Amino acid sequence: MxxxxxxxxxxxxxxxxxxxxxxxxxxxxxxxxxxxxxxxxxxxxxxxxxxxxxxxxxxxxxxxxxxxxxxxxQSQFAIVRGNSFEAKVKGDGGTELLRLVYERLGAGSEPPGGTARVPDLTAAGPDGRAGRTALALREATAAARAEGAWTFLDHPMLVLEVAGTPAYLEPDAIVVHPDGRWTVVEIKSFPMIDGSADAAKVGAAARQAAVYVLALEKTAARLEGAAVGHLALLVCPKDFSNLPTAAVLDVRKQRAVTRRQLDRLTxxxxxxxxxxxxxxxxxxxxxxxxxxxxxxxSASYAPDCLAACELAFHCRQRAREADAVTVLGRSVRGELGMLATVGAALAAADGIRGPAAGEAADPTAEALHRAARLRAEALETAAAHPYQRPEAPECPC
Ligand code: SF4
Structure with a gap:
């Protein structure tokens, strides 16, 4: 279209x-x-x-x-479970989903009741569906301004230009609030237990929502009175049941990082x-x-790649062959500063690697060596007095 x-x-x-x-x-x-x-x-x-x-x-x-x-x-079982949970959340014209949006993000608005608009978004091809979604968002924003209506868009199609070509994106849902605000809703089948879920999965969901927010912002920029919320709603099964619960995700940071990455792609x-x-x-x-x-x-391997990139096994193998400390995770890599290999870090801990003539001492290497010495002393004390709890060593930092 x-x-x-x-x-x-x-x-x-x-x-x-x-x-x-x-x-x-x-x-x-x-x-x-x-x-x-x-x-x-x-x-x-x-x-x-x-x-x-x-x-x-x-x-x-x-x-x-x-x-x-x-x-x-995902396994076939996980896909079926995810689809059935999503259908349950969106059933009855999105009543339950709208209730969750109103409860978490609807302060100051009238509750949706049973009167929310649910536009038909069917069209031929992704381009047609993206056009239909843009039109539905325009109409929903106008209806929100005119009569304070809520609108629920089920599986809309968004388009985002990446490196000169359109990428078609399909969020689970978008809700248009009575004040004209657009909220991205992500529905996932991993459980939220006692109000919190697996941090890695929540992080991945937030990054995905940030991509949708970026795409929506392009559409909103062309519409007067439209605004995209930087708060997305994550809907998951509550505890071990099939009942939905929700948490608000602030995706500003993820949106900024994704935008920078997309600029690199261009x-x-x-x-x-x-x-x-x-x-x-x-x-x-x-x-x-x-x-x-x-x-x-050039690559920058980290264990997180295993959950996010198809080349992860290859890059991990190469990073291991190169003895790179990146295989130990980003935080360890950050702590080790100039010590880029596991061998260099172990040498520094043993005190083998010192500064060359005229070179300034590496504080990371010194701290490692001191920590290794303190550990050896603590182990010696523990071996000499097996029933006595060793005193906590002085903090090396
Ligand atoms: S697996 Fe390799 S290519 Fe993929 S993000 Fe990680 S380092 Fe980069």
């Missing part, structure tokens, strides 16, 4: 050709979805992922061709500029050639 074109400059022919060469001549570009865009924000320092996603490389096929296939995806040309001619991630190439191509792009 031409009434809802993605904005921004299209890719040039030269760039399109370069990206096609990177993917492989016969490989169509893989469109980005909300999960992939959200995962970009999970590792903002990784140039490898930014380039592969920007070029539309199929990372699942690439990981398999490298011999390290990704073990991704500069995919720059990312590709430093790569040698003829380099390609075509899964038809041999594993050795592909490993060489992947190694040519």
């Amino acid at each position: 031409s009434s809802y074109p993605p904005s921004g400059p299209p890719q040039t022919t030269t760039l399109r050709q370069r990206l096609a060469d990177l993917r492989g001549p016969a490989v169509p570009p893989r469109p980005l979805d909300a999960r992939a865009l959200a995962a970009l924000a999970a590792n903002p320092g990784c140039g490898r992922r930014a380039l592969l996603d920007g070029a539309g490389v199929d990372k699942t096929a690439l990981a398999s061709a490298l011999g390290t296939p990704a073990a991704f995806g 500069r995919v040309e720059e990312l590709a500029a430093g790569l040698p001619e003829g380099l390609s991630f075509d899964p038809a190439r041999s594993a050795e050639e592909l490993a060489e191509a992947v190694a040519a792009v």
